[in-house]
Amino acid sequence: ISEPDSSFFLLVHPLWQSPLSIPGGTRQSPINIQWRDSVYDPFLKPLKISYDPSTCLHIWNNGYSFLVEFDDSTDKSIIMGGPLENQYRLKQFHFHWGAINEWGSEHTVDSKFYPAELHLVHWNAVVYPTFEEAVMEGNGLAVIGVFLKLGKHHEGLQTLVDALPAIKHKDTIIEFDVFDPSCLIPSCPDYWTYAGSLTTPPLTESVTWIIKKKPIEVDENQLEAFRMLLFTSDGEEEKRMVDNFRPLQPLMDRTVRSSFQ
Ligand SMILES: COc1ccc(C[C@@]2(O)NC(=S)NC2=O)c(OC)c1
Ligand SMILES: [Zn+2]
Numbered sequence: 001i002s003e004p005d006s007s008f009f010l011l012v013h014p015l016w017q018s019p020l021s022i023p024g025g026t027r028q029s030p031i032n033i034q035w036r037d038s039v040y041d042p043f044l045k046p047l048k049i050s051y052d053p054s055t056c057l058h059i060w061n062n063g064y065s066f067l068v069e070f071d072d073s074t075d076k077s078i079i080m081g082g083p084l085e086n087q088y089r090l091k092q093f094h095f096h097w098g099a100i101n102e103w104g105s106e107h108t109v110d111s112k113f114y115p116a117e118l119h120l121v122h123w124n125a126v127v128y129p130t131f132e133e134a135v136m137e138g139n140g141l142a143v144i145g146v147f148l149k150l151g152k153h154h155e156g157l158q159t160l161v162d163a164l165p166a167i168k169h170k171d172t173i174i175e176f177d178v179f180d181p182s183c184l185i186p187s188c189p190d191y192w193t194y195a196g197s198l199t200t201p202p203l204t205e206s207v208t209w210i211i212k213k214k215p216i217e218v219d220e221n222q223l224e225a226f227r228m229l230l231f232t233s234d235g236e237e238e239k240r241m242v243d244n245f246r247p248l249q250p251l252m253d254r255t256v257r258s259s260f261q
Helices: 006-012 155-161 220-227
Strands: 047-050 056-061 066-070 078-081 088-097 116-123 141-150 173-175 191-196 207-212 216-218
Touching: 088 141, 088 220, 141 220, 155 220
Parallel strands: 141 207, 141 216
Antiparallel strands: 047 078, 056 066, 056 173, 066 088, 078 088, 088 116, 116 141, 191 207
C-alpha cells in the first residue's frame, strides 16, 4: 500500500482495540482538512502565544508518546486570541509520528499525511479549576497542531532529541529545565480551526483545534530519533514507538474555518 486509509488501520492497527470513535461522538479528531472546503472567517483574531521557558518541568515517555510537561499553576505560559474566548494555560506538548516518512501525522491536509505532528495542549483555567475538569468540557482545551515535514535540521527540536535516549522505555522521565516551545511553532500566523476531541481515550470532545497551515522542517535523523523510543517498559519485549496516531474521523456537521484567505 502506498498510503494507509482508515480501513487499513481498522483491520490491522495494533493500537486500536478500543472503539475508533466514541458511540454518539459528533466532534471527533483527527480529521482531514480539505483546504477548499475551509471557510475564511475575517473575525478570527491572530493567535497570541506567550510562554515562559522556566515553566518547563520534565520530559517523559508515557508509553504512547513522549511529552514535555509545564508548571501550569500560574498564567506564566498562555495562549489567547485566535478562536478562543479566554486565555488557556500550557500544560504539555507531545508528538505523533509514523514508522516511515509517508505517514505519521494525525490530521491530514487534502488527504496528505505529514511524517509527524506536534500537539501543544492548553486548558481553560479561567473557567475550570483543574485540567481534569477542563478535559470534560466543550471549551476546556485548546490544542495547537503543528505539522513536521522532512527538510533541514531543526535546532530547537534537537534539544528534545538529545534527551530521548534517556527516556527510551515507558515510564522513564528526566528533568528538563528550560525550554521555549514557541521555537517549534512556525512564524506564519495562518491556521485552521475546528471543534474536536482528544485523539486517545477518553476521546472527550473538549478540544478547540488550532492547526498551523505551515509545517516546521526537521531532518531524517531527528525523525529517526522519535522512532527509537519504545512503547514498552524496561525488561519487556521491545516494541518500537511508531504509528502512534489515531485514524481519521468523520467530519459530520462541522466546518473548518481558516484565519487566512
Ligand atoms: C485525560 O486527558 C488527556 C488524555 C490524553 C491526552 C492525549 C491526546 O489524546 N490528546 C491529544 S490532543 N493528543 C493525544 O494523544 C490528553 O491530551 C490533551 C489529555
Ligand atoms: Zn496528540
